[in-house]
Structure formats: C-alpha cells, structure tokens
Amino acid sequence: MSMLTIALDIMGGDHGPPVILSAALQAIQKHPDCHFTLCGHRDVIEPALADLRADARERVTVSHCEQVVEMGEAPTSALRTKKQSSMRRILELVETGEADACVSAGNTGALLTLAFYVLKTLPGVDRPALVSAMPTASHHKVFLLDLGANVNCTAEILFQYGVMGSVLAEQTAGIEKPRVALLNVGEEDIKGNAQVKYANQLFRNATGINYIGYVEGDDIFTDYADVVVTDGFTGNVALKSSEGLAKLVINEVKRQSRRNLMTRMMARVALPLLKTIYNSVNPDQYNGASLLGLRGIVVKSHGNASADAFYYAIHQAIQEARMRVPEKIKNRIETVLLEQI
Structure with a gap:
C-alpha cells in the first residue's frame, strides 16, 4: 500500500x-x-x-x-x-x-x-453535503446528511445525497447495500413537504440504491437505516440536539455517581459498564464530517x-x-x- x-x-x-x-x-x-x-x-x-x-x-x-x-x-x-x-x-x-x-x-x-x-x-x-456517522442502539453507525452545507435542498439534491451517503457507508463502514431513508415528519406517504415527497419518488424509481422509505427523528438511532437523508437545516438541528443529549447523559451519570459515599462506591463497582456506555455515546469518536x-x-x-x-x-x-x-x-x-x- x-x-x-x-x-x-x-x-x-x-x-x-x-x-x-x-x-x-x-x-x-x-x-x-x-x-x-x-x-x-x-x-x-x-x-x-x-x-x-x-x-x-x-x-x-x-x-x-x-x-x-x-x-x-x-x-x-x-x-x-x-x-x-x-x-x-x-x-x-x-x-x-x-x-x-x-x-x-x-x-x-x-x-x-x-x-x-x-x-x-x-x-x-449540484451541491456538496456534510455527512457524519452517529451511534445507534445496535452499535452500528448511521450516516446523517446534510448537516448544514445547504439549508434549502431540492428533491434532486436530496436524491444525490442518498447516493453519496450510500457509497460512504459501503466504503468506510463496510455495509453491503446500505439502507437509505428520508427523514420526515411521519412514515406515511401523505406526510412531508413537496420536495421530500418528490425525492421519495426519485428514490423509489432508482436502481442500484437500497431505499427503504421515510423515517422519523427517533428512528435515526434505532438502526432502522444506515443512511438518513435530509436538508442542512434539519440535519444540523438533529446533530446538535443529539450531541447535547449525549453530553447531558454523560454529565448526569457523573453527577449522580459523585452524590454521596454510597453512589461513589456503586460507581466504582460499575466502572467497566460506565466506561462502555461512555464510549458508545461520547460525541468525540464521531467527530469529523465529510464534505461529500x-x-x-x-x-x-x-x-x-x-x-x-x-x-x-x-x-x-x-x-x-x-x-x-x-x-x-x-x-x-x-x-x-x-x-x-
């Protein structure tokens, strides 16, 4: 090499x-x-x-x-x-x-x-996209894009994002036929704005991409999809919210474990488990957004x-x-x- x-x-x-x-x-x-x-x-x-x-x-x-x-x-x-x-x-x-x-x-x-x-x-x-990996419940990665490069996206750009995110998931995470989904306010076909509905049609008519339909915000972390596509405004809000929540959980665990002598003793016993949880949600290890x-x-x-x-x-x-x-x-x-x- x-x-x-x-x-x-x-x-x-x-x-x-x-x-x-x-x-x-x-x-x-x-x-x-x-x-x-x-x-x-x-x-x-x-x-x-x-x-x-x-x-x-x-x-x-x-x-x-x-x-x-x-x-x-x-x-x-x-x-x-x-x-x-x-x-x-x-x-x-x-x-x-x-x-x-x-x-x-x-x-x-x-x-x-x-x-x-x-x-x-x-x-x-048409436009590059910022994409980053995020943790899921099964410890697999999910790739979310766009994270803020383009606040307003046409359906065609969302479709391009899905193709690019699929390639990234294949090549860097070794995922065969990555499941690609569109972030929406509901899973039903009648939900969403015009560009999301049109992007949904483009994905469904395309070959060579494993499109699975809509996902809602709470499905980003459930391992339902390998690639989640959205516009830069929504993607950035989702990213920053998830990072803030992860930091809240980490800080709350630390605070509760130091509350008194009993909790400090319990924390010492549970230290290997706490380290595993910390490593799985620590935002540092997911730093690095690719400009695809x-x-x-x-x-x-x-x-x-x-x-x-x-x-x-x-x-x-x-x-x-x-x-x-x-x-x-x-x-x-x-x-x-x-x-x-």
Missing part, C-alpha cells in the same frame, strides 16, 4: 493550534503509513515537532502560511483576501494531488465556500473539538483516502444519478 499524504489546517478551531497539533502528533505516531503536511505558521508548528523521533519527523512537512481564516470571518472575505491562509492551502494541496485528503476545524462557512471554489463538485452533483460530492476529500472537525476528537477526524480522512471515496461516488453517479437525466 502506497503512503498517503494528509494535509492538516493547524490554525483553525476554537482552541487554536495547541489542540490541533496534539491531535496531529497522535496521528503521526499511530499511522506510520501516512505522511502529514501541517499547514500554518512555522513558528507555531516547528517547536511541537522537536520531540518527534527521526523516522516520524521524516513523514512530516511544514507548509508555512502567513494568513489565518478567523472563526467569525465572512466566507466571501476568506475567499477574496485569504489566499495565503492555512485553510486554503490544504485544499490546494488536495486539488494538485500533493495531498490525498485534508482536515480543518476552522470556520465552517469559509471551508465550504473555499472547498467549492478550489475543488469543484463531481459531475452530476467534491473532487477531493475534505473532512470538517468541530471547531471546539478536543485533541482526541480532532484525531478521529484525521482518522476519517485517512479511511476515505484509502478507499478512494470520491472516485467511488463518481462511478456510482454515472450509473445511478445520470440515468435520471
């Missing part, structure tokens, strides 16, 4: 370079078959690499960038005035083939705008991600690069999407 190159935006994120560099060092040590290009200011990056072993340091390139896209900066400003930014550099490395994938925790709107401008979409794809539909691999980390969470985003990028996900999406589009034209 040839060595992959992953480009990392070191300057993005709410917590700045220290957290991103910590995750980068984890990835360098855990993935000896990968080369990493760290994009950002060299004065920030170089000191963090001082303690790396010589063999690991050989797999790291520092790409000096004078500019930083700020977290609150307007996407159009980033496009016009930040041509030397670390965010733009990682995308250009993917566009030229110098990197197989890139990861950023920076400004989401700016990343979407720059990625769309630099990489362009695949033939047959582009001519290259772009993974968006949460801006407030911890070092461990950002590492999971890097791992997602490596998985997609190994499986050549954009190429697989392009092939599927040619056989499924273009037949609808």
Whole structure:
C-alpha cells in the first residue's frame, strides 16, 4: 500500500493550534503509513515537532502560511483576501494531488465556500453535503446528511445525497447495500413537504440504491437505516440536539455517581459498564464530517473539538483516502444519478 499524504489546517478551531497539533502528533505516531503536511505558521508548528523521533519527523512537512481564516470571518472575505491562509492551502494541496485528503476545524462557512471554489463538485452533483456517522442502539453507525452545507435542498439534491451517503457507508463502514431513508415528519406517504415527497419518488424509481422509505427523528438511532437523508437545516438541528443529549447523559451519570459515599462506591463497582456506555455515546469518536460530492476529500472537525476528537477526524480522512471515496461516488453517479437525466 502506497503512503498517503494528509494535509492538516493547524490554525483553525476554537482552541487554536495547541489542540490541533496534539491531535496531529497522535496521528503521526499511530499511522506510520501516512505522511502529514501541517499547514500554518512555522513558528507555531516547528517547536511541537522537536520531540518527534527521526523516522516520524521524516513523514512530516511544514507548509508555512502567513494568513489565518478567523472563526467569525465572512466566507466571501476568506475567499477574496485569504489566499495565503492555512485553510486554503490544504485544499490546494488536495486539488494538485500533493495531498490525498485534508482536515480543518476552522470556520465552517469559509471551508465550504473555499472547498467549492478550489475543488469543484463531481459531475452530476449540484451541491456538496456534510455527512457524519452517529451511534445507534445496535452499535452500528448511521450516516446523517446534510448537516448544514445547504439549508434549502431540492428533491434532486436530496436524491444525490442518498447516493453519496450510500457509497460512504459501503466504503468506510463496510455495509453491503446500505439502507437509505428520508427523514420526515411521519412514515406515511401523505406526510412531508413537496420536495421530500418528490425525492421519495426519485428514490423509489432508482436502481442500484437500497431505499427503504421515510423515517422519523427517533428512528435515526434505532438502526432502522444506515443512511438518513435530509436538508442542512434539519440535519444540523438533529446533530446538535443529539450531541447535547449525549453530553447531558454523560454529565448526569457523573453527577449522580459523585452524590454521596454510597453512589461513589456503586460507581466504582460499575466502572467497566460506565466506561462502555461512555464510549458508545461520547460525541468525540464521531467527530469529523465529510464534505461529500467534491473532487477531493475534505473532512470538517468541530471547531471546539478536543485533541482526541480532532484525531478521529484525521482518522476519517485517512479511511476515505484509502478507499478512494470520491472516485467511488463518481462511478456510482454515472450509473445511478445520470440515468435520471
């Protein structure tokens, strides 16, 4: 297997370079078959690499960038005035083939705008989609998209999302014939708005995709479907609500276990079980939303991600690069999407 190159935006994120560099060092040590290009200011990056072993340091390139896209900066400003930014550099490395994938925790709107401008979409794809894996009751993953790239989606775009999500589930989770569903306010055919009803017809008329119909919000986590399709507004609300609930459950378990001596003793006995529950719902391990539909691999980390969470985003990028996900999406589009034209 040839060595992959992953480009990392070191300057993005709410917590700045220290957290991103910590995750980068984890990835360098855990993935000896990968080369990493760290994009950002060299004065920030170089000191963090001082303690790396010589063999690991050989797999790291520092790409000096004078500019930083700020977290609150307007996407159009980033496009016009930040041509030397670390965010733009990682995308250009993917566009030229110098990197197989890139990861950023920076400004989401700016990343979407720059990625769309630099990489362009695949033939047959109108708009890219943000997609992420989420846990289910059976410990399988469900892929939810769109998570906020496009607030308003036509039926045709929702259909494209289903095709792309199906390819991602196949290639990164090893799911044969992923079950694709549309998120709706009810399971009956009469429910939903016009674009959801029309998208439902497109899915039912298509070949090569395992469409199972509508699902409601509470079915996202029941392992009813492997891919759940919706517009960016609804998807983002569903994602943030689920993450908030997971954090509430984790914090409540911690609070109750520390309430008194008896609960602390019970918590100690139940510690292995509590760790298993924590690991299954901890949002960190599901960090890393893929921007599907582009001519290259772009993974968006949460801006407030911890070092461990950002590492999971890097791992997602490596998985997609190994499986050549954009190429697989392009092939599927040619056989499924273009037949609808």
